[in-house]
Amino acid sequence: MGHSRDIPADLTRNQGLVLGALTGSGAPLSAYDILDQLRSEGLRAPLQIYRALDKLVERGLAHRLESLNAFVACTDAHCHRKGLIAFAICESCGKVDEFADTVIEERLAAWAGSTGFTVGRTTMEIRGRCAACLGA
Amino acid sequence: MGHSRDIPADLTRNQGLVLGALTGSGAPLSAYDILDQLRSEGLRAPLQIYRALDKLVERGLAHRLESLNAFVACTDAHCHRKGLIAFAICESCGKVDEFADTVIEERLAAWAGSTGFTVGRTTMEIRGRCAACLGA
DNA sequence: GCCGCGGCGTTATGCTATAACGTAATCAAA
DNA sequence: TTTGATTACGTTATAGCATAACGCCGCGGC
Known part of the structure; x- marks a missing residue:
């Protein structure tokens, strides 16, 4: 039961859109890259992206890459990893x-x-x- | 002969000023922090700082902290360290x-x-x- | 001389991130 | 059912970090 690439059901719309953009990309995306992809969905402001990213990172569904100022979806199927x-x-x-x-x-x-x-x-x-x- | 805190003699004025600001600080400084400190020395533009920082980092005299978008002077007396x-x-x-x-x-x-x-x-x-x- | 190179100074611009405000939905306690 | 706490949302404005593009100058080699 359950497989990799599960997307938790309790994400908000914005969070789901942002996570979708990340998983659909083969490479890290900046917040503004994501915003550009999601304008068609009605998102307009950086804060909408950053707020969603904060939650995703908090839950371990996405990671921030400090050296790129960019974000990736977590590739671990069950993202409960603690530690380094x-x-x-x-x-x-x-x-x-x-x-x-x-x-x-x-x-x-x-x-x-x-x-x-x-x-x-x-x-x-x-x-x-x-x-x-x-x-x- | 030679002691820690040596400052290479062949630094340019700007590089010396920037390195001085870093070594004089107990904490990391952003490029704009450094710029503010060096306005009294006649520096005015971010690029003057970034250019000096590039050279200092290249030579191992300073390090960039990605997670802070800031810089520190290298604390190793003989900064020839290679590797991680x-x-x-x-x-x-x-x-x-x-x-x-x-x-x-x-x-x-x-x-x-x-x-x-x-x-x-x-x-x-x-x-x-x-x-x-x-x-x- | 003259050329290549590296550093410099300046203006303008672009990218990354957050502050501060008000709104709306949800939920639990009184 | 009102109340209040909490959480997400949307918007405008602003702050903070970094580089592009230009021209000038000084120096060393040829």
Whole structure:
């Protein structure tokens, strides 16, 4: 029961539209990219997009890529992941790969423990070229 | 011979001023923060700051914090570090700690090897609270 | 000389994000 | 059923971050 690409039923109209734009794109979209796509649906102001994005990110349905000022839909089927997620961003085709590594998380925790730093949110973004683009 | 805080002699005036502003600050500064500080020195336009920052970052004398749209001076005395640097940013006092972890780098390399992704630049930024701020 | 290059200064513009206001729908407690 | 809290919405205006495009200048090599 349930499969990947489920879209929660309790999204508002704006949230659903924004998430749809993200999942329909093969690459990250800026808030203004999304807005342009959704003008035909009646959306007009950046805030409408940003508010929807805030909720989506809060629920783990989308992620913000700090190094791009852009957003992607979460690719994890059941987006309940807690903790560190790393994003590999292909600078050639724009595709974003999402992965988690518990060892990295442990190393981070170890560093935090040794310095007394309390870790909140952490972002890890790798820029480079994906296998497919290297082939070409 | 030589001590930490060396400022390379071959910086241009603008680059020196910008680096000075960064080293004199206990927290990250945005390009516009820097500009405001340097108006008294005759700088007027954002581009003057961005151009200097580009060079400083290129040489490893400063770092860009993607999650803040801001910049810090490199705290490493001899800033020739290659590879991954992680930044721990205290959301209370703004202080930024810089560290490197070879194990993390290895894990990243392993992931890259297994997927065929070619790693370029990678950014890792941890938001949280430093030990000093937790004490208070 | 003269040319290429890098840095500089300026104006204008574009992209990213939020403030501040009022409205409407929902829901639970009184 | 009124009340009040909460949450989303729509709009206008503004703030904050970054770069395009132009021309000038100074310097080193040829």
